[in-house]
Amino acid sequence: MRRLLVALLVSLAIVAQLCVPGLQASTALARLGAGPLTVSAAVSLSDVLVEIARQYAASGGGKVRFNFAGSNVLARQIAAGAPVDLFISADEAQMAVAEAAGGIDRATRVALLGNRLAVVVRRGAPPVQDLAALAGPPFRRIAIGDPAAVPAGVYTAAYLRASRLWAALEPKLVPVANVRAALAAAASGSADAAFVYETDAAMSRDVALAFVVSGPDSPRIVYPAAVTSRAREREAALRFLQFLSSPEAGAIFKRYGFTPLAGSR
Numbered sequence: 001m002r003r004l005l006v007a008l009l010v011s012l013a014i015v016a017q018l019c020v021p022g023l024q025a026s027t028a029l030a031r032l033g034a035g036p037l038t039v040s041a042a043v044s045l046s047d048v049l050v051e052i053a054r055q056y057a058a059s060g061g062g063k064v065r066f067n068f069a070g071s072n073v074l075a076r077q078i079a080a081g082a083p084v085d086l087f088i089s090a091d092e093a094q095m096a097v098a099e100a101a102g103g104i105d106r107a108t109r110v111a112l113l114g115n116r117l118a119v120v121v122r123r124g125a126p127p128v129q130d131l132a133a134l135a136g137p138p139f140r141r142i143a144i145g146d147p148a149a150v151p152a153g154v155y156t157a158a159y160l161r162a163s164r165l166w167a168a169l170e171p172k173l174v175p176v177a178n179v180r181a182a183l184a185a186a187a188s189g190s191a192d193a194a195f196v197y198e199t200d201a202a203m204s205r206d207v208a209l210a211f212v213v214s215g216p217d218s219p220r221i222v223y224p225a226a227v228t229s230r231a232r233e234r235e236a237a238l239r240f241l242q243f244l245s246s247p248e249a250g251a252i253f254k255r256y257g258f259t260p261l262a263g264s265r
Contacts, residue, residue: 036063037236038083040074042090042151042223043180044115044197048256049088052249061243062236070178071095072149078103078228085237088112088225088244090179091151095224102229108237109226112244114259116198116221117155117213120186128210134193135168142172143182143191152179155219156195162217183207197221199257222261 041049046068053064067074067084071094078084079101087104089095098104121128126138134142145153153175160166176182179196186194187206194207201209213219225244227237243249250260 035233036065037085037233037240038065038067039086039088039237039240040067040069040078040082040084041088042071042074043068043178044090044152044200045088045223046180047203048199048253048258052244052252055248055252056240056243061239064240070145070150072097072146072151073178074098075103081230083230083232084228085231085233086225086227086241088223089151090115090221090223091154092222092224093154094151095226098228099226104226105229105231106226108241109224110241110245110262111222112225112260112262113223113253114221114261115223115257117152117159117219118196118198118201119193119210119213120183120196120201120204120207121193121210122186122189123206123208125192125208127208128193130211131163131165131213134172135165139192140172141174141185141191142169143174143176143185143194145179145182145195146175146177147173148175150175150178151221152182152195152197155221159213159217159219202257223258225262 049066057063071089071091074087075089075094075097078087078098087098095104099106119128128134144156145151147153147157160169174191176185179200182194183196183200183204185191187204193210198212201207225241227234227241231237245262253260
């Protein structure tokens with residue numbers, strides 16, 4: 001009778017444990033480790049982040065899954081509750097959109113990288129001396145990221161207005177979905193020139209760099225990064241963000257033309 005009672009009590013304890021919501025799942029995750037980290041990042045970061053993620057995984061950091069798109073698209077996704085662990089935007093404004101919607105853990109936000117605007121033309125096209133040359137007849141269509149939403153387009157519009165050339169160039173501007181689409185337009189010849197990031201200009205063999213935007217009117221381009229407030233893999237996101245700020249990742253960013261800002265100078 002005593003043995004039967006003990007067996008009954010053990011069985012009840014097991015049933016009670018099974019009925020506690022999430023207890024088994026959380027215990028299993030603690031034993032087996034978290035799932036892949038999901039990072040939403042500006043499309044201009046696609047090449048460099050893929051390489052950094054390989055290095056991160058090789059060093060035992062775990063698997064990283066990327067969602068690349070225009071920062072404005074990513075910010076809207078995060079604001080709508082998309083299952084994202086880490087967000088890297090190409091500008092502060094789109095990070096602010098995600099934060100205002102409660103999608104960002106503000107305490108984790110860092111200024112990760114810097115970049116510069118550049119003008120490219122199709123390889124083999126006549127050289128462009130300066131910004132004013134774009135107002136000339138050879139340039140009928142100039143591709144830019146949508147200046148109403150896409151960071152590269154917002155930076156470009158601000159620069160053209162500061163340079164007092166917006167009115168002259170606006171009729172020629174062709175807004176596209178993101179900076180890589182602008183690069184592709186110049187590479188294919190569907191646009192006579194394009195405003196892109198300096199890092200985009202460096203990675204394409206089908207375009208020639210006309211000039212890099214510089215001087216007092218040039219925009220300050222910052223890529224902020226932050227863990228999302230709904231991150232399922234928060235600890236993994238924090239670890240990867242720390243790695244992105246490391247000298248090891250900084251060396252890769254520099255090789256692609258970015259300027260590390262967060263502890264990896």
